Amino acid sequence: MIVATTNDLPGHRVVRVIGMGRGITVRSRNIVSDALGGLQSIVGGRIGAYVKLAESARKEAYEALIEEARAMGGNAILAMRYDANEIMPGITEVLAYGTVVVVEAE
Template sequence: MANTVPHHQVSTANEIPGCRIVRSLGIVRGITVRSRSVVGNLGAALQTIVGGNISIYTELCEKAREEAFELMLRHAAAMGANGVVAMRYDANEVAQGVTEVLAYGTAVQVEAST
């Protein structure tokens, strides 16, 4: 059993191209909660003066999504899945400067279509 579901076996659709779902195992999720540091907030404030992309926040958001995604894949593998369909992200601010990022979907077992 793999420790994680392969990235190419994840889809935001209700199917994985080239595969047939043989069993649905239920909802899986990965969650992370991140905060911005004082230094990060200061750097972002300086970037807002210039305008454009605030790369400090972009990097923080990307890392949070990646971590939540990987946790979801491990959760799916622990359930015996080799794929995830209907994958989505959600994010909420749980306190000022503290954000929860959730990756979720349906764990499935798939086999190659014939």
Template sequence: MIVTTANDIAGYEIVEYLGVVRGIIVRSTGIARGFVGGIRSIAGGNIPEYVAVCEEARGHAYQLLIEHAEQVGADGIIAMRYDGSEFMQGSTEVLAYGTAVKIRPVAG
């Protein structure tokens, strides 16, 4: 599966657009990370505990995106993006989305 943030895939021709695919996850910080992160936030700066939660959520959303694309028979995903928001206090929603496509190598 080729995934790109571009609107095309170098060396390939898009032969069919299969529609929007997505992966969504809602992740909470958990008690331990939330407590340690809260203490660190007093001092300001980067908060590694919160970064870890965001990275895990982003990775899981990406995997769900790939699974959705495979379900619709895609060879690739173009215009892939992430979107995130606070779902409720202490919980973050991460959405990975893009356009599923069928592709074939450009004859050359």
């Protein structure tokens, strides 16, 4: 699966646009990450506990997007983006989405 944030794919021709694909996950913080994040926020700088949680959520949403694109019959995703929303305090939805297409090498 080829995934690009661009609207086209140099060296390839889009032969069919299938439609929008998306992968979603909903994650919550936990006591351990909150405790570590709270301690790290006192001294400032990068809060590793939250970075790990954010990266894990993005990876899960990305993998779900790829799975959906394959199920739709695509071999590439164009204009891939992430979006995140807080559903309630401590619970975040992460969405990976893009246009599922079939491409051929030129």
